[in-house]
Amino acid sequence: MGKIIVGKVSDIPSGKMQKVSIDGRDILVANIDGVFYACDDTCTHAGASLSEGALEGGVITCGWHGAKFNCMSGKLEKFPAKIRDLKSYRTVIESDNVFVEV
Numbered sequence: 421m422g423k424i425i426v427g428k429v430s431d432i433p434s435g436k437m438q439k440v441s442i443d444g445r446d447i448l449v450a451n452i453d454g455v456f457y458a459c460d461d462t463c464t465h466a467g468a469s470l471s472e473g474a475l476e477g478g479v480i481t482c483g484w485h486g487a488k489f490n491c492m493s494g495k496l497e498k499f500p501a502k503i504r505d506l507k508s509y510r511t512v513i514e515s516d517n518v519f520v521e522v
Contacts, residue, residue: 422514422521422522423519423520423521424442424443424519424520424521424522425517425518425519426438426440426442426518426520427440427449427490427511427517427518428448428460428516428517428518429451429456429470429516429517429518430503430516432449432450432451432456432518433451433464434451434452434453434454435451435452435453436451436452436475437449437451437470437471437475437480437491438448438450438471439461439469439471440453440520442520442522443473443522445460446460446461446462446469446471447459447460447461447509447520447522448460448461448470448480448491449511449518449520450466450475450478450479450480450491452477452491456513456518457478457491457508457511458508458509458510458511458520459480459489459491459494459506459508459509460494460506460507460508461479463482463489463506464487464496464503464505464506465483465484465485465487465499465501465503466484466485468482468483468484468485470482470483470489470506475491477504478491478492479491480496485499486499487499487503489505489506491509492508493505493508494506494507494508497504500511501508505520507522509522
């Protein structure tokens with residue numbers, strides 16, 4: 421498992437999220453009250469980019485069909501059908517840099 425730098429702390433303000441590509445996979449990095457979380461960016465329902473959806477209090481809502489995922493754990497929170505959870509990744513802050521462990 422390695423650490424990949426995905427940006428500076430200041431690149432992702434509190435309450436915002438950003439998509440990054442690491443080794444060919446799209447990962448969403450979110451800042452929830454100064455704590456950074458990372459999970460897959462692709463919705464497990466129809467493949468939408470979750471970073472194009474909405475983030476509210478740690479819950480990502482897919483812009484296509486409204487699936488809701490907890491960005492801290494990757495767990496599905498709400499959707500009419502059962503779909504897979506997202507893979508989540510550990511984040512590390514060193515100096516002013518945000519790293520994701522993959």
